[in-house]
Amino acid sequence: MSAPIKVLLAAGGTGGHLFPAESLANVLVARGAVVELVSDDRAAIYADKFPATLHQVTSGTVTGKGFLGRLKGAIALAVGTRQALKLMDRLKPDVVVGFGGYPTVPPVYAATMRKIPTIIHEQNGVMGRANRFLAPKVTRIATGFPLKATQFPDKTSVVGNPVRPPVLAAAEVPFPALPGDGVLQLLVFGGSQGARVMSEIVPPAIALLPAAMRARLHLVQQAREEDRERVEKAYGLMGVSAEISPFFKDMPAKIAAAHLVICRSGASTVAELAVIGRPSILVPLPGSLDQDQAANAAVLADAGGATLCRQDNFTPDWLAGEIARLMDQPQILATQAEKARSVAVPDAAGRLADLVFATVRR
Numbered sequence: 329m330s331a332p333i334k335v336l337l338a339a340g341g342t343g344g345h346l347f348p349a350e351s352l353a354n355v356l357v358a359r360g361a362v363v364e365l366v367s368d369d370r371a372a373i374y375a376d377k378f379p380a381t382l383h384q385v386t387s388g389t390v391t392g393k394g395f396l397g398r399l400k401g402a403i404a405l406a407v408g409t410r411q412a413l414k415l416m417d418r419l420k421p422d423v424v425v426g427f428g429g430y431p432t433v434p435p436v437y438a439a440t441m442r443k444i445p446t447i448i449h450e451q452n453g454v455m456g457r458a459n460r461f462l463a464p465k466v467t468r469i470a471t472g473f474p475l476k477a478t479q480f481p482d483k484t485s486v487v488g489n490p491v492r493p494p495v496l497a498a499a500e501v502p503f504p505a506l507p508g509d510g511v512l513q514l515l516v517f518g519g520s521q522g523a524r525v526m527s528e529i530v531p532p533a534i535a536l537l538p539a540a541m542r543a544r545l546h547l548v549q550q551a552r553e554e555d556r557e558r559v560e561k562a563y564g565l566m567g568v569s570a571e572i573s574p575f576f577k578d579m580p581a582k583i584a585a586a587h588l589v590i591c592r593s594g595a596s597t598v599a600e601l602a603v604i605g606r607p608s609i610l611v612p613l614p615g616s617l618d619q620d621q622a623a624n625a626a627v628l629a630d631a632g633g634a635t636l637c638r639q640d641n642f643t644p645d646w647l648a649g650e651i652a653r654l655m656d657q658p659q660i661l662a663t664q665a666e667k668a669r670s671v672a673v674p675d676a677a678g679r680l681a682d683l684v685f686a687t688v689r690r
Contacts, residue, residue, distance in 0.1 A: 454618045530547075
């Protein structure tokens, strides 16, 4: 009987990188593989969800501010690569799979130096800088969405973005019916970098709606702790039913319960909206050098499953008009839900696992 393959997953220390890695880890373990995880110290809060041991390496970015910032990042990457080389020698993985973010660079680069097969998975519609650096060196490239451009078509496969089991469970929930006079379930969130703009724009937009429409709303909104009291007070004065929290543990279930979602367009968010099948207003994070969130949002918007709104245009007046239009024509929401689901890849983790095993056999 052959020994199980050993897979080392490398990911940045944020949920956007770690959630798809977690999904792949679960599938790999179910298929008999041994899985290890390497990241930086931020990953510790997620480690208990992985069927894997967490190893930490030093990492940094060479795009920091000023010469000293870039030098510091380069030194950190060099230190991390040395640590990663020792990790490769100790663990002897059959394949290393990277999920982006600078903590991915030392272990994946070290694996290429040790002639170990490597795969990178790019969650966004535009390849990030860490993955762009690694792309020429790795064995295979997997993507969540079709990339706007790729220099390596012969080794690139679109597999989708792996989603967690709670998302797959939420996908079983049918789109909630919304009679013409029914209550619209509105979910608003923005992640750690985006919740503030939602707190600044959504409450005054709701205030612009006619009183009869406000009475037909129930909001679930993520707001930073420093904004929470102000947002709760605003909705209270309007008489709008609202649940406000800085964090929701059951976000997939919240998405499934919603008629409309207003949020940023990170890769995991867009993948979850598609798999669960819910219409959305997507406001890409501005200022990104890669404009990755805009590319992600375009995938759903082009399919007719979402409305893409640049932050410059995301005003209370515009949002109030959009919400009023959808409340007057709720059939639009049901149609958008179907179109969002049309671009879903619910078996993305399985497809990526297939690529992992195929790469090892090769």
